[in-house]
Amino acid sequence: xxxxxxxxxxxxxxxxxxxxxxxxxxxxxxxxxxxxxxxxxxxxxxxxxxxxxxxxxxxxxxxxxxxxxxxxxxxxxxxxxxxxxxxxxxxxxxxxxxxxxxxxxxxxxxxxxxxxxxxxxxxxxxxxxxxxxxxxxxxxxxxxxxxxxxxxxxxxxxxxxxxxxxxxxxxxxxxxxxxxxxxxxxxxxxxxxxxxxxxxxxxxxxxxxxxxxxxxxxxxxxxxxxxxxxxxxxxxxxxxxxxxxxxxxxxxxxxxxxxxxxxxxxxxxxxxxxxxxxxxxxxxxxxxxxxxxxxxxxxxxxxxxxxxxxxxxxxxxxxxxxxxxxxxxxxxxxxxxxxxxxxxxxxxxxxxxxxxxxxxxxxxxxxxxxxxxxxxxxxxxxxxxxxxxxxxxxxxxxxxxxxxxxxxxxxxxxxxxxxxxxxxxxxxxxxxxxxxxxxxxxxxxxxxxxxxxxxxxxxxxxxxxxxxxxxxxxxxxxxxxxxxxxxxxxxxxxxxxxxxxxxxxxxxxxxxxxxxxxxxxxxxxxxxxxxxxxxxxxxxxxxxxxxxxxxxxxxxxxxxxxxxxxxxxxxxxxxxxxxxxxxxxxxxxxxxxxxxxxxxxxxxxxxxxxxx
Numbered sequence: 293x294x295x296x297x298x299x300x301x302x303x304x305x306x307x308x309x310x311x312x313x314x315x316x317x318x319x320x321x322x323x324x325x326x327x328x329x330x331x332x333x334x335x336x337x338x339x340x341x342x343x344x345x346x347x348x349x350x351x352x353x354x355x356x357x358x359x360x361x362x363x364x365x366x367x368x369x370x371x372x373x374x375x376x377x378x379x380x381x382x383x384x385x386x387x388x389x390x391x392x393x394x395x396x397x398x399x400x401x402x403x404x405x406x407x408x409x410x411x412x413x414x415x416x417x418x419x420x421x422x423x424x425x426x427x428x429x430x431x432x433x434x435x436x437x438x439x440x441x442x443x444x445x446x447x448x449x450x451x452x453x454x455x456x457x458x459x460x461x462x463x464x465x466x467x468x469x470x471x472x473x474x475x476x477x478x479x480x481x482x483x484x485x486x487x488x489x490x491x492x493x494x495x496x497x498x499x500x501x502x503x504x505x506x507x508x509x510x511x512x513x514x515x516x517x518x519x520x521x522x523x524x525x526x527x528x529x530x531x532x533x534x535x536x537x538x539x540x541x542x543x544x545x546x547x548x549x550x551x552x553x554x555x556x557x558x559x560x561x562x563x564x565x566x567x568x569x570x571x572x573x574x575x576x577x578x579x580x581x582x583x584x585x586x587x588x589x590x591x592x593x594x595x596x597x598x599x600x601x602x603x604x605x606x607x608x609x610x611x612x613x614x615x616x617x618x619x620x621x622x623x624x625x626x627x628x629x630x631x632x633x634x635x636x637x638x639x640x641x642x643x644x645x646x647x648x649x650x651x652x653x654x655x656x657x658x659x660x661x662x663x664x665x666x667x668x669x670x671x672x673x674x675x676x677x678x679x680x681x682x683x684x685x686x687x688x689x690x691x692x693x694x695x696x697x698x699x700x701x702x703x704x705x706x707x708x709x710x711x712x713x714x715x716x717x718x719x720x721x722x723x724x725x726x727x728x729x730x731x732x733x734x735x736x737x738x739x740x741x742x743x744x745x746x747x748x749x750x751x752x753x754x755x756x757x758x759x760x761x762x763x764x765x766x767x768x769x770x771x772x773x774x775x776x777x778x779x780x781x782x783x784x785x786x787x788x789x790x791x792x793x794x795x796x797x798x799x800x801x802x803x804x805x806x807x808x809x810x811x812x813x814x815x816x817x818x819x820x821x822x823x824x825x826x827x828x829x830x831x832x833x834x835x836x837x838x839x840x841x842x843x844x845x846x847x848x849x850x851x852x853x854x855x856x857x858x859x860x861x862x863x864x865x866x867x868x869x870x871x872x873x874x875x876x877x878x879x880x881x882x883x884x885x886x887x888x889x890x891x892x893x894x895x896x897x898x899x900x901x902x903x904x
Contacts, residue, residue, distance in 0.1 A: 306351025307635050309334065310558055311856050311864075313348075314369065314378050317539070318395035318511075319402045319545035322554035324348065324376070325378065325393060328368045330358035336406050336452065338543060339493045339554045340571040340618050342430035344449065344490065348641050349557060350631040355428025356486065361389065362420045371857060374519035377512040377535050382724070387417025387881050396507040397514055402545055405497050406490040409508050409856035414478035423486060425456060425472040431629040431640075437469045443498055447472075447873060453496045457487045457504065494717065505808030524676060526892025528884075531848065534858040535881035536588050539581055542878050547572040548596035549604075549618040550581045552876035553862070559637035560817035560863050560873050569641045570874045572623050574615040575601065576698065577878050579657035586664050586880035587889040595670075598661055602676045605658075610682055612654045614646045623647035649696040650704075653713035659720040666729050681730045684721035687714050688734075688741040692748075698765075698773045699809055705764035708753040711745060712761075712777040713743030718742040719798065746784055754788065760795040769811035770799050775826030778833050786834060793827055804866045805846035812903075816864035818872040821851070825883035832890035840891055860884075 308326035313333075316323050321341070332348040334339040334357075347354030349748035361382045369380035380391040387413060396407040412421065418820050427436045428448045431890040434450035444672035445467055447454040456472060461484055466473040487504045489496060513793060516538065524532055534702060542551045553570035560566040567901020578597055585593045604620040605612060615623050624643035631640040668673060672680070691714040725732045752765040763771040774792055799808045806819035807827065824847045831840035860880035862873025 295485055296383050303328070303351070305635065307348070309862055310634070310875060313859065314371070314551065314857050314874060315541055315554075315859050315876050316376060316378055316393055316395045316408075317541040317554070318397050319407070319502060319540075319543065322406060322541050322876070323393065323395060323405065324555070325380075327369065327380075328362040329391065330356045330379070333555060334408070335554070335571070336490045338546075338618065340518075341492070342433070342450070344423075344452065344454075346428040346430070346631070348555075348627075349634055352632065352633070353429070355426050356424070356701060357419055357426070358424045359391065359412065359486065359601065369857065371534070371537070372512055372705065373516075374533060374537075374745065375512045375515040376541070376542055377508065377515065382414070382419065384417075387419040387478075387480070387889065388415040389413065389419040390415055392508055394508045394511045396511050398507060398510055399514070403507075405494070406488075406558075407499075407504060408490075408506065409490040409504050410486045410488075411505060411508055412476075412478055412484040412486070414480050414482040416480055416859060417692065418477060418479050420477045421475065422475040423462070423472075423476075425488075426670055427454070428900060431631055435469070438467060445472075448454070451493050453492075453494075453787075454490045455487055457498060457501055459483075459485045459501055460625060462486060471866050476621070484659060484693060521589075521748075524587065524768050524885075524889075526888055528844070528848070528888040528891075531852070531858070532885050532888050535884045536584075537902050538859060538876045538881045539584060539878060539885075540593070541876055542572075543593055543597065545617045547619060548600035549616070549620070550578040550597050550600075550878065551618060552577045552615075552879070553877045556642065556872040557637075557640040558861070558872070558874045559634055559635060562635050562872075563637055564816055565637075565639065566817055568874070569626070570645050570877075572615040572617055572644055572647075573600075574646075574655050575612060575654045576614070576651070577882075579661040580886075581882045582661050582887040583664055583879050584889075586668060587655065587885055591668075592720075594665070596670075598665060599656070601661070602679060606675060606679060610679060611722070612683070614649050614651050614654065615644060616647075621720060642850070646696070646700040647667045649700055650693065651700070652687070652691060652693070652695045652710040653698055655683050656713035656717040656720070658683055659717050659724070660769050661898050662729070663720050663724060666724070670751055671867070672729050679728045680721070681734065684717060684730075684738060685734055687721075688716045688738060689742070691745055698776075699771075704751065705769070706766075707764045708749065708761050709771060709773045711753065712774070712780040715742055715745040715749070715780055715784075718745070718776060719779075745846065749780075750784070758795050759801075761790040763810050770796055771810045772796055772800050772823035772826070773809070775823060775830045778830035781830075782834055789830075790834060790836065794831060796827065801867070805843060818865040820875070821860055821864055821880040822883040823864065825880075825887040828887035829883070829890040830895075832887070837891070840887075844887055844891060 313324040334345045336344045344387045345355040347356040365382045365384045378393045390412040436449045439446050464474045556569035557567040626641040626643040694704040724730045725735045755762045764768040807823040808814045809820045828844045859876045860879040861871040861875040
């Protein structure tokens with residue numbers, strides 16, 4: 293994988309760049325590591341737990357865990373091939389050292405405790421390093437304290453119990469309730485280990501340090517085996533594998549839920565208020581991630597996530613919510629934390645108010661995922677089959693309503709994307725019924741209702757001025773999410789849809805290959821990474837292969853030559869070259885995979901809606 297290179301990492305007001313972070317994970321939690329060796333974000337033991345380290349949201353008061361060479365240095369880092377194990381090399385005037393970092397797992401999967409392993413190897417000369425461990429207070433709700441045990445000092449942080457477990461060469465110079473500091477020196481061919489062990493309301497296991505070191509390699513082997521077992525053989529294979537590994541971070545293995553991202557409140561625009569908690573499972577995001585997993589042959593992940601979705605919806609009496617907690621419960625309403633926010637971007641939120649919104653496109657997300665599942669050769673159970681028919685009927689009854697749309701806006705409108713998604717919902721329902729996967733009772737009703745939706749869209753959502761489908765009925769503003777509903781255009785009016793996509797590039801691209809989400813939003817936020825990849829897929833599915841290929845090349849050149857190890861955020865600021873939003877972002881990575889898949893397939897028009 294490509295190197296990420298830096299001189300000695302300079303923070304601005306204590307903050308690293310949002311695009312400079314690399315992630316490590318274990319199927320339950322994700323840690324973010326800055327180029328200066330600081331872990332600035334880690335919620336333990338789970339992605340949605342209170343953060344153990346949160347300096348990314350408050351440079352002055354937040355917790356972090358840093359190992360850094362003394363003096364000036366240059367940084368080169370990369371993921372191991374086919375792996376989420378991170379390697380970072382620091383070059384100083386006196387020598388060279390390599391960090392190998394992993395949230396460890398074992399041959400049987402994730403461990404029953406959290407094991408964050410940091411191996412430090414001397415490569416050349418001599419390098420002096422310092423370590424700082426400062427646990428966070430979770431927004432002033434817990435006060436860490438140290439206690440002695442027979443085998444070393446234990447750190448209590450609320451319900452968490454933690455221990456720094458190290459090789460003997462680590463010289464601890466300070467240990468108190470506020471901070472633990474250490475120093476050590478590595479030489480050519482030396483090897484040191486610093487591991488952070490964490491448990492939550494449970495006894496703390498303290499394995500031999502040699503076993504923790506070994507598990508870095510076991511974890512690498514497990515990542516490597518998973519990646520090599522994927523069946524993708526199309527274009528852009530290295531980018532696809534890296535995005536697949538990023539998506540794997542988001543699968544919460546205790547339940548099968550798929551988080552939108554493992555972070556909260558990283559801003560879409562510096563100083564703005566669009567800072568949201570994404571540590572929940574959105575129906576839309578989960579279904580699209582399942583789709584990407586299906587394209588690369590990750591069957592186990594598809595099955596686990598789809599089963600979790602259907603079970604969760606059934607458990608909530610079939611009521612669709614925009615998002616659920618990773619345990620399948622109702623997401624709490626937003627509350628604000630007394631933190632500075634990344635570079636002063638407030639508020640810092642916990643919870644998400646989108647959970648109670650009406651979003652009509654969710655019907656299509658669920659039925660599309662079911663279609664994908666059966667076309668891959670699998671079988672729906674009766675409970676899921678009945679749920680899907682019920683959702684199709686609910687869509688047929690409610691498509692005339694306004695909603696908050698895919699962008700979860702406070703203004704309810706008749707969003708064009710939502711209406712097209714309803715049309716696709718009923719089209720898929722017809723196909724599932726005719727193929728014997730769901731009950732056929734309502735097929736004729738769905739067909740007639742689908743025609744009504746089409747007629748309404750064509751009458752109310754076409755802008756003669758822009759020669760494009762509009763953002764919502766009665767406006768000339770545009771919406772990049774229409775890249776997701778190319779199938780509607782392919783079946784109803786391909787030329788109108790192609791014209792729409794050309795206008796999206798002109799109005800929402802601002803002369804770059806990246807797209808803003810909708811008209812006039814460039815004053816509040818950065819370009820939305822997924823939107824550009826959605827347009828690549830749409831053009832490819834509509835037969836515009838040459839245009840789609842050229843656009844894909846431009847996007848990758850824009851995003852992947854910026855020093856990022858391809859751990860994509862939600863947004864990219866084309867004006868500054870900086871990344872914005874939560875990270876790693878599922879929509880950004882899944883859309884790359886779907887675009888690459890579309891470019892790699894040579895399918896006839898008129899195939900199934902998602903070209904299986």
